[in-house]
Amino acid sequence: MVIRCVVAGVDGSRASLKALDWAADEAVRRGVPLRLVHACPWERYERDVDDEGDPISIRAETRVLVAGALDRATRRRPEAVVSTEVLPEGAETALLGLAHDAPLLVVGSRGHGGFPGLLLGSVSLRVAARATYPVVVVPDVPLPDRPRGRVVLGVGDEAGAAVGFAVEEAGLRRAELHLVRGRHPDSHAAGAADAVPAGGSGGSAGAAGGLLIGAAGRDLPPGVTVHRHEATRRAAHALLEAGAEADLVVVGSVHRSGRTGLHLGPVSHALLHHAPCPVAVVPAD
Structure with a gap:
């Protein structure tokens, strides 16, 4: 099975941060790029809106979220090649649309966002059920600091x-x-x-x-x-x-x-x- 990149779905939730850490380690382990993907359906409506000076706009919140995820990934794995992407779609549609990139997708078991459907039993389950590529779901539980082997x-x-x-x-x-x-x-x-x-x-x-x-x-x-x-x-x-x-x-x-x-x-x-x-x-x- 060819895996060209590891994709971490990020939404700022605690579970997605754990998934991000796991994805960063996996990208280095495999020697492939790490992509941080955030799905924001409202982005399509704000593309042509000037939000300069508006700290509470959805776009501003998204920038902060994605920048924080990028900082976390690079601090955890400085050697990783990391990129970020904001997709103007719902989470499920955005993640399933990555199939042509031959990814290994890593998501948290729970999430939050400005639209419904980011809890266990929804996005993670639906993507895992429909994806044509491997999906890793990281649980929101304490994980060991050292590998168990x-x-x-x-x-x-x-x-x-x-x-x-x-x-x-x-x-x-x-x-x-x-x-x-x-x-x-x-x-x-x-x-x-x-x-x-x-x-x-x-x-x-x-x-x-x-x-x-x-x-x-x-x-x-x-x-x-x-x-x-x-x-x-x-x-x-x-x-x-x-x-x-x-x-x-x-x-x-x-x-x-x-x-x-x-x-x-x-x-x-x-x-x-x-x-x-x-x-x-x-x-x-």
Whole structure:
């Protein structure tokens, strides 16, 4: 999967600032530019309005917000190549319109703004459900100062491109990669988790490593160890539990249509509401 830039959706909320920090670290980790994007539908109406000397205009407030986000990003990661952009559209439309830039979008789980729809269950969920690129939602909870060295991948029918994304993230972080597959409570209990170094073989763990190599289309990065967990709990519960010790949980998604439009599956939905760490939703190829 080609990712040409990391985009942080900023709106000045506490959650979006946490997302901004995560995005700055990720941009440096990947060696790609960081774009700070603020959506302001009122901007289209103020383009030709002279707001000089009016400190309470929407445009003036936007300038302060974006400048603050830029300052925060450059202070956190001075080596990052950072740009800012104000889009004269609603948040969902603006973010989905970035698809041609091959981004990794990072948003907070909650937000605020001058128009409705910036709470969890709205913009973040709708964008994650409709995006054709990976979306990372950063929860508004305390995150550890130091990496935990673990990436969790939800293994299921929707894994698809999520496998390659999780492999890449584990390699960039030099982290363990944990494959978690949930089971119905009535299924027979699984044994202890298995592990295999990158390129290793043998037993069920070797099969898990081989699955990853094949699905990712390339060898596992050096130093990445794969762990397989067959959980007796449902997938959402198993991934939430695994996420408590992870830097990132990765799940795949397919677009489902319902009476209210596109939406996420129950596992992704549960994770985005309750995960104790950032969650990456990666659309199927």
